[in-house]
Amino acid sequence: MSKDLLKCSKLNKWYGNLHALKNVDLEINKGEVIGLIGDNGAGKSTLIKIICGVHGLDNGEIYFEGHKVNIKNPKMAMDLGIETIHQYNTMFQEMSIARNVFIGREPVKFGLSSLSILNEKKMNLESMKAIKDVGLDLRSPHIPVKELSGGERQGVAIARSMYFKSKMLILDEPTNHLSVKETLKVLEYVQSLKSIGIGSIFISHNLYHVHEIADRIVGMARGEKVCDMPKEDTTVNELIKLIG
Ligand SMILES: Nc1ncnc2c1ncn2[C@@H]1O[C@H](COP(=O)(O)OP(=O)(O)OP(=O)(O)O)[C@@H](O)[C@H]1O
Ligand SMILES: [Mg+2]
Known part of the structure; x- marks a missing residue:
């Protein structure tokens, strides 16, 4: 059995004339936390909206647990076991x-x-x-x-x-507007998912939080993936220079 939970290959997305995702590859293993970082408008939310079925894909391929999938809507993503907490809370x-x-x-x-x-x-x-x-x-x-x-x-x-x-949890800026105590709780939740094999993507502008909980850090800029490295290979200061 492969450790791969999700594998995205050469994802592309256009919003009209805007090329918002450019050949983005992404892999997540079971029990792994990916910290996804990048400046405003870098394409982070676009990437995760494709994975969770909110937006269609213009081209590229997505594999989930080794099988090629065509995630046409959020319900299909949920049925696969992909749960998303969006940047702007979509609760009713x-x-x-x-x-x-x-x-x-x-x-x-x-x-x-x-x-x-x-x-x-x-x-x-x-x-x-x-x-x-x-x-x-x-x-x-x-x-x-x-x-x-x-x-x-x-x-x-x-x-x-x-x-x-769920098998995978995507959190897009989950700690925005939270108190210090509430933020720590969210970070603890994400950590606890690792032990039960759930993979997660954690998007945040707070590079300290990202560095604390991520196993791997993926950086984006202008629709492209610009870095993908184990957390140990970098520091918060390096990430600030890279993104800031
Ligand atoms: N629904 C949409 N229609 C048209 N353009 C969009 C849409 N959503 C995003 N964009 C554009 O695509 C680009 C990437 O946006 P995206 O929301 O993915 O950025 P982001 O990395 O999540 O930024 P932030 O950190 O500010 O949330 C931006 O230039 C944005 O203006
Ligand atoms: Mg966003």
């Missing part, structure tokens, strides 16, 4: 914690009329359990997400990925 603010945990995967039970209705009870119980498992203490599954703090929202998103036993 008006909906409850429970609904957000199960979004897109609601357990259904069939009534006499054969109409499927959401199995609310299961969602409530299971979402609270998932949240507890990531060390968050939220009082009720019914609270709308808009009433949570930034860190709590990230916690709900992480709980979702743990509950559905």
Whole structure:
């Protein structure tokens, strides 16, 4: 069995005339944390949006666990085991914690009329359990997400990925607007994923955070990959010079 979880080969993406990704290769092994860095507009979010099915690919190939895949939409990525926490939190603010945990995967039970209705009870119980498992203490599954703090929202998103036993977690600027304490918690979560074999991509402008938790650091500039190296081979100061 190969250690490879994800392998991207020569990915290209255009937004109209803008060549946003230029022949980008990326490999992630099971249990590996990739720190993805680069200036504003370098193409980081574009790259991960292709992997998680938000954007289509213009050309290139993606292999997941050794098989060539064509990820056409976010549901397909989720079904493969790729979970994403986006830069701009995409949770549904008006909906409850429970609904957000199960979004897109609601357990259904069939009534006499054969109409499927959401199995609310299961969602409530299971979402609270998932949240507890990531060390968050939220009082009720019914609270709308808009009433949570930034860190709590990230916690709900992480709980979702743990509950559905994702194989890969992508975090695009997950610590933006978080307190020091909340940030440490997110970094701890990502670290803990390594031991259970989940691979992750961690995008951040905070090079100290990236250097602390990444096994490998991938740098991008103007749509191209400009470096890919084990963390041990570089320092935060070198990364600042490279990107800053
Ligand atoms: N939906 C879109 N339509 C058109 N252009 C886009 C779109 N999304 C991104 N771009 C452009 O593509 C380039 C790469 O953007 P991207 O969001 O991938 O950068 P990024 O590395 O994530 O930057 P940041 O660190 O600011 O989040 C930028 O020039 C951006 O303006
Ligand atoms: Mg971005």
